[in-house]
Amino acid sequence: MNPGQVIADLHVRWVFGWERDEGDPPFDFRRIFGGFYDFGSPDVRLYDDFDPEQRVATTAAGYGSIWEPGFRGMVSAHHAVDDGPHVIAGQELAASTLTFTARITLPDGATDLRTTTSLVWRRTPDGWRIVREHNSSKVLPAGTLDGAFGAGLPAVSQEA
Template sequence: MNDEQVIADLHSRWMFGWERNEGDAPFDFRRTFDEFYDFSSPDVRLYDDFDPEQRVAKTAAGYGSIWEPNFHKMVSAHHAVDDGPHVIADHDLAASTLTFVARITMPDVTTDIRTTTSLVWRRTPDGWRIVREHNSTTVLPTGKLDGRLPAPEAL
């Protein structure tokens, strides 16, 4: 595979790393995403506007600390690719974009979303790793993803 294909595969697998099924083991960001994020880089910047506090994490571990509490409470999260991934790669840096839809089920509410994610990857001795992330999310009308993703009662 060429670099563009490798990054496309990584980005798709990264997205499905966020999948959760009822009864899964507790979410462990480092264990789930160790092969994707650069946990040792001093210049990581990771942002997702779905975070109510709109924080920018400067480490992969810090980013995990944003998401782990919510994922521990989550009943399920199911995703589907809507567009992409689209990749450009050159030497030691690459960028990819992918749009996905997801149904996030918490104990008291189910939310359908569409997210456009942009990742910057750096080639390291261990392979390509994420050093920049920007996600922009739109909450969709309730039930918008019916038929595309499992219904909450089917989970």
């Protein structure tokens, strides 16, 4: 398989790694994403503006520590790829971009969002790993994604 297709497949799998269903075991970033991020590189820079503190992580483990508390408190997180992935791939580095929608459900309600994600991948002896990440999210009006993630998911409003 050519590198572009490998990266496209990885990026889509990465999106769905963030899925959560009620009753799932506690969110463990390294267990879920150990095959995606470069946990040993000094070149890692990872950012997501959905982080209320808008921190830039310089290690994959540090990035995981940003997300584990919030994801452990979620009822569910459901995603759909909206556009892409779009990939440029060389032999050692690749970049991919895609847009996804998500409904993040907490005990007190849900947030619908659309996120554009850009990842830079480096080929390592263990395979392609993420060394750069930038996510930009826009919160959508409550209920925008009602019915978007399959039958049986409740439509939850952001309103109390």
